[in-house]
Amino acid sequence: ALRAETAEEVCERVLEAAKYIPFxxxxxxxxxxxxxxxxxxxxxxxxxxxxxxxxxxxxxxxxEQLMARKRTKI
Known part of the structure; x- marks a missing residue:
């Protein structure tokens, strides 16, 4: 069935991509x-x-999560 992804699902995909591509x-x-x-x-x-x-x-x-991670690495 056609449905909209949740914001959480989108977030998870972006975070997964950030493992391979600089954010x-x-x-x-x-x-x-x-x-x-x-x-x-x-x-x-x-x-x-x-x-x-x-x-x-x-x-x-x-x-927000990626920026927080970056701040803790500095």
Whole structure:
């Protein structure tokens, strides 16, 4: 079933990627399985917005954790 990831799931993925890519080079982007065109009906509008919200919140959570780790190493 189509569902939005949680912010925690996004955070976990970013933290996993940060093991291999310097976090200063990491970025997240929407891959929500929906088209940016108005006529795309494949993903309900609310799920698309929930996915975007989870990406933003999860990325912020990961950034906070990664910055805290960096501060403790200095």
């Amino acid at each position: 200063e080079q990491l970025d997240t982007t929407d891959d929500c399985k929906f088209s940016p065109f108005d006529d795309d009906q494949s993903t309900p509008r609310q799920i698309a917005f929930d996915k975007i919200r989870a990406r933003l919140e999860g990325t912020r959570m990961a950034e």
